[in-house]
Amino acid sequence: MIIKSAEFVTSAVKPTQYPVADLPEIAFAGRSNVGKSSLINTLLNRKRLVKTSATPGRTQLINFFLINKAFSFVDLPGFGYAKVPAAVQKTWGPMIETYFSTRETLKGVVLIMDIRRIPGIQELNLIEWFAHYSIPSILILTKADKLSKTKQLHQHHLIAKALSLAAGGLIRFSAKTRQGKTEVWGAIGKLLDFHP
Numbered sequence: 001m002i003i004k005s006a007e008f009v010t011s012a013v014k015p016t017q018y019p020v021a022d023l024p025e026i027a028f029a030g031r032s033n034v035g036k037s038s039l040i041n042t043l044l045n046r047k048r049l050v051k052t053s054a055t056p057g058r059t060q061l062i063n064f065f066l067i068n069k070a071f072s073f074v075d076l077p078g079f080g081y082a083k084v085p086a087a088v089q090k091t092w093g094p095m096i097e098t099y100f101s102t103r104e105t106l107k108g109v110v111l112i113m114d115i116r117r118i119p120g121i122q123e124l125n126l127i128e129w130f131a132h133y134s135i136p137s138i139l140i141l142t143k144a145d146k147l148s149k150t151k152q153l154h155q156h157h158l159i160a161k162a163l164s165l166a167a168g169g170l171i172r173f174s175a176k177t178r179q180g181k182t183e184v185w186g187a188i189g190k191l192l193d194f195h196p
């Protein structure tokens, strides 16, 4: 995929603040600090388009990016970070569900999980929402560089089992080594109906 342009558009919490829905859109979801922003930056060959941080839970807004003036990427706020104030944690569910249920141009969601961790109830709930709202999903196991190849395969199979999926339904990825980047673009291209 050749990235000619990638620009931040706006941050939003509610539909009236979303940019006009006139281009196909792909959203990125996952636990806080899992590596959502790093994955987006890696896909776009940008070091700091999307802010990453060592402090989890920093992205608490829905951030919209315009790519090649042809489609949008949306960095959704992460869930599950205990230090986020209770009031913010409470608004996360409705904010995300409103986005999933109202965004007509949403073509799919990339759910990012840590390859070292068996997904929990939040990931399972998100996968249920995707099914409920008929949103196609791409499931990613990131930070693969943190494990040996043997351990990667072992975790890949355990996580697939925990999600009742075939192993082929998960893509192993690393923002550090760029492992899996081509595969992720292939999956996104299918949802956006182009060939990256």
Ligand SMILES: Nc1nc2c(ncn2[C@@H]2O[C@H](COP(=O)(O)OP(=O)(O)OP(=O)(O)O)[C@@H](O)[C@H]2O)c(=O)[nH]1
Pocket (backbone or CB within 6 Å): 030, 031, 032, 033, 034, 035, 036, 037, 038, 039, 051, 052, 053, 054, 055, 056, 057, 058, 059, 077, 078, 079, 142, 143, 144, 145, 146, 173, 174, 175, 176, 177
């Ligand atoms: N080794 C390794 N570290 C990674 C990878 N992806 C992200 N990280 C690190 O994990 C930390 C969190 O990454 P972010 O991309 O900011 O994660 P996020 O999910 O956007 O986090 P929030 O927006 O705070 O919820 C940073 O220190 C990254 O450098 C990866 O593939 N490999």
Ligand SMILES: [Mg+2]
Pocket (backbone or CB within 6 Å): 036, 037, 038, 051, 052, 059, 075
């Ligand atoms: Mg982030």
